[in-house]
Amino acid sequence: MYEVFEHTADLGLRIEAGDLPALFSEAARGLFSMIVEDLETVVPASERVFQLAGTDQEYLLFDWLNELLYTFETELLLLCHFEVHLEPNSLKATARGELFDSARHHLAHEVKAITYHQLSVRQIDAGWRAEVIVDI
Amino acid sequence: MGKPGFFGPLEQIAECCWKIPRSYKPGMLVDGLIYSSEQMIEQIRGDQAPEQVANVAFLPGIQQASLAMPDIHWGYGFSIGGVCATDPREGGVISPGGVGYDINCGVRLVRTNLTFAEVQPRLENLIDRLYHHIPTGVGRRGKYSFTFDELRELMEQGTRYLRGRQLATKRDVEYTEAHGQLDGAEPDLVSDRALQRGADQCGTLGSGNHFLEVQVVDEIFDEPAATVMGLQAGQVCVMIHSGSRGLGYQVCDDALHRLRGVPEKYGIELPDRQLACAPVESPEGRHYLGAMRAAANYAWCNRQLLMWQAREVFGKVFGRSWEQLEMELIYDVAHNIAKLEQHRVGDVDKQVWVHRKGATRAFPPHHPEIPEAYREIGQPVIIPGDMGRASWVLVGQPGSMQQTFGTTCHGAGRAMSRTAAVKHAAGRQIAQELARQGVIARAPSWKGLAEEQPEAYKDVNLVVDVVHRAGLSKRVARMRPIGVIKG
Numbered sequence: 001m002y003e004v005f006e007h008t009a010d011l012g013l014r015i016e017a018g019d020l021p022a023l024f025s026e027a028a029r030g031l032f033s034m035i036v037e038d039l040e041t042v043v044p045a046s047e048r049v050f051q052l053a054g055t056d057q058e059y060l061l062f063d064w065l066n067e068l069l070y071t072f073e074t075e076l077l078l079l080c081h082f083e084v085h086l087e088p089n090s091l092k093a094t095a096r097g098e099l100f101d102s103a104r105h106h107l108a109h110e111v112k113a114i115t116y117h118q119l120s121v122r123q124i125d126a127g128w129r130a131e132v133i134v135d136i
Numbered sequence: 137m138g139k140p141g142f143f144g145p146l147e148q149i150a151e152c153c154w155k156i157p158r159s160y161k162p163g164m165l166v167d168g169l170i171y172s173s174e175q176m177i178e179q180i181r182g183d184q185a186p187e188q189v190a191n192v193a194f195l196p197g198i199q200q201a202s203l204a205m206p207d208i209h210w211g212y213g214f215s216i217g218g219v220c221a222t223d224p225r226e227g228g229v230i231s232p233g234g235v236g237y238d239i240n241c242g243v244r245l246v247r248t249n250l251t252f253a254e255v256q257p258r259l260e261n262l263i264d265r266l267y268h269h270i271p272t273g274v275g276r277r278g279k280y281s282f283t284f285d286e287l288r289e290l291m292e293q294g295t296r297y298l299r300g301r302q303l304a305t306k307r308d309v310e311y312t313e314a315h316g317q318l319d320g321a322e323p324d325l326v327s328d329r330a331l332q333r334g335a336d337q338c339g340t341l342g343s344g345n346h347f348l349e350v351q352v353v354d355e356i357f358d359e360p361a362a363t364v365m366g367l368q369a370g371q372v373c374v375m376i377h378s379g380s381r382g383l384g385y386q387v388c389d390d391a392l393h394r395l396r397g398v399p400e401k402y403g404i405e406l407p408d409r410q411l412a413c414a415p416v417e418s419p420e421g422r423h424y425l426g427a428m429r430a431a432a433n434y435a436w437c438n439r440q441l442l443m444w445q446a447r448e449v450f451g452k453v454f455g456r457s458w459e460q461l462e463m464e465l466i467y468d469v470a471h472n473i474a475k476l477e478q479h480r481v482g483d484v485d486k487q488v489w490v491h492r493k494g495a496t497r498a499f500p501p502h503h504p505e506i507p508e509a510y511r512e513i514g515q516p517v518i519i520p521g522d523m524g525r526a527s528w529v530l531v532g533q534p535g536s537m538q539q540t541f542g543t544t545c546h547g548a549g550r551a552m553s554r555t556a557a558v559k560h561a562a563g564r565q566i567a568q569e570l571a572r573q574g575v576i577a578r579a580p581s582w583k584g585l586a587e588e589q590p591e592a593y594k595d596v597n598l599v600v601d602v603v604h605r606a607g608l609s610k611r612v613a614r615m616r617p618i619g620v621i622k623g
Binding site for chain 2: 004005006007008009010011035037059066070073074106107108109110112113114115116117118119133135136
C-alpha cells in the first residue's frame with residue numbers, strides 16, 4: 001500500500017509492503033497516482049521492460065522511480081501495473097500501461113523530480129517501509 | 137505523520153532578523169540568519185525550514201552566515217528562500233540542491249499601454265486565448281521545437297540566440313538579468329536525456345506554482361522609480377513565472393547522480409543527502425557549473441518565448457501589434473540560481489558563489505550589472521504573490537549588499553502543504569470564488585487550483601514589509617491579479 005503525506009511545497013510518498021519487490025511495485029503505483037488523477041483509468045495495454053543496476057536499496061528505489069518519470073515525460077506513457085524482480089545487484093521489471101489520452105486521463109501533477117531528501121527504505125515488523133519526497 | 141516544527145534556538149538579533157547560533161549543531165561553520173517579523177516567525181517555526189538553514193551552515197567555504205528570506209519554507213536540502221555564498225579559495229563548494237531542480241526558475245514583468253478600463257470588456261476572451269495559445273501543464277508540447285544542435289546553441293547564447301530567430305529584441309535581452317546569458321555555459325555537458333526533455337518544452341509554462349498572470353497596477357509607492365520603469369496606477373501588466381522545464385530538472389538530477397559518494401571523497405560531512413556538493417574547483421564542481429549555466433540560459437529563453445506568445449495573443453485580441461501596445465519587458469529575474477559575484481566579506485572584496493534557492497538578486501543603485509536606465513533607482517525585483525491578492529515590484533537597496541549578498545525575497549512562500557490545501561478546498565469552487573473577486577482563472581484541474589489557492593500562501597504583503605524594513609529592497613508598486621493561467 002502507499003499513501004501521500006504532506007511536505008510543504010512538494011509531496012511525500014510512504015509505501016509499505018511485505019517484501020522488497022512488492023515495495024518497489026507499490027512505489028511505482030504511488031508515483032503514477034500523483035501524476036494522473038485516477039490510476040484506475042489507465043489500462044495495462046502495452047508492456048515495457050526496465051533493467052537497472054545497483055546494490056543500495058535507497059538509491060535503487062530512487063533510480064527506479066526516476067526511470068519511470070523519465071519514460072512518462074518523454075513518451076507520455078502512463079504505467080499502472082508492475083512486476084518487479086530484485087537480484088542482489090539489479091532490478092528487472094515488467095510494467096504495463098498505455099499512452100496518455102487527454103480524453104480519458106486527467107493529469108494531476110507535474111512531478112519535476114524524485115528527491116534524495118529524507119529518502120529511506122527500512123525493515124519494519126510487517127515487512128518494508130519506504131519514504132520518498134518528490135518535487136512538484 | 138504531520139509536519140514537525142523546529143524547536144532549536146531562534147534568537148531575535150535585530151528588528152527583522154533571527155539567529156540560529158552555530159553552537160546549535162556541531163558541524164555548523166557559521167550562524168543561520170532568518171529575516172522575518174514577529175508576526176511571521178511563529179509560522180516559520182512550524183516546519184523543518186529552520187533546521188535546513190542550520191544544515192546549509194555545514195557547507196565548506198560558506199561565508200558570513202546561512203541566510204533565509206521571510207518567504208522561507210520547508211524544501212528538500214536547502215529551504216526555499218535560502219541564500220548561501222561560498223568562497224572557492226577557501227574550499228568553497230557548489231551544491232545543486234542550493235539551486236534546485238528548476239534551474240533559473242524566475243519571473244518577468246511586461247508592461248502594456250492598456251488601462252484596466254480598456255482590458256476589462258475583453259478580459260475573459262483574453263484569458264481564454266492566452267490559455268489556449270500558450271502551452272501549460274503536463275503533457276502539452278510547445279509550438280517551438282529545437283534540434284539538439286539548435287538547443288546547444290540556444291544554451292550557449294541564451295536569449296541572444298532568439299534575437300537571431302526574430303523571437304527577441306535587443307531591448308528584451310538588455311532588460312533580462314545577466315542579459316539572459318551566463319558565461320561559461322557548456323551545453324556539451326548537458327545529457328541527451330536532458331536535451332530530449334527540453335527539445336519541445338522551450339516556450340511552455342509547466343505546472344505547479346508556475347503561471348502567467350494579467351495584472352493591474354494597484355498602487356505606486358515610489359513615484360520616481362515607477363516612472364523610470366514606465367509604471368503607473370491603473371495600467372495593465374503581464375507577469376510570467378516559469379523556469380528551465382524538464383531540461384533543467386534533468387541537469388540537476390544528473391548532477392546529483394554524479395555526486396553520489398563525492399562529498400565523502402572530499403571529506404565533506406553533510407546532514408542531508410540532498411545537500412550533496414563538490415568543491416567549486418573540482419572536476420565534479422566544474423561539470424555541474426557548466427551544465428547548470430547552460431540550463432539557466434535555456435530558462436531565460438523559455439520565459440522569452442512565453443512572453444513572445446503573450447505578445448501575439450494581446451496583438452490579436454486588441455487588434456494592434458505588441459509594439460503599438462508597448463508591451464516592453466520591465467525586467468526578468470532569476471530566483472533559483474548560483475552566480476559568481478563580487479561581495480565584501482568583513483573587510484575583504486571576494487569572488488563568491490552565491491546560491492539563491494527561492495531568493496532574488498536585488499542589486500542597489502549604481503551597481504554595474506544593472507541596465508543603464510535603472511542605475512539611479514536600483515535593480516527591479518519582481519515578487520509574485522498568490523493569485524488572489526497581490527504581486528510586487530521592488531528595487532534593490534544598499535542593505536542587500538551589506539547583509540545578504542545582494543539578495544531579497546522571491547514570493548509569498550507557502551503557508552499550507554499541498555495536501556492541506558486540497559483538504560481546505562474540499563467542496564469549494566476556487567475558480568468561481570476567484571471570479572467573484574474579479575480574477576479569471578484557467579487551469580486544467582480543480583486540484584491544481586486547490587493546491588495553489590490564495591490561502592495556501594503567506595501574505596506577500598507581510599513578506600515585502602520585512603525586506604523593505606530590513607533595507608534589502610524597497611517598495612515601488614503593487615499589482616493585483618485580474619486573470620491567471622496555470623498548468
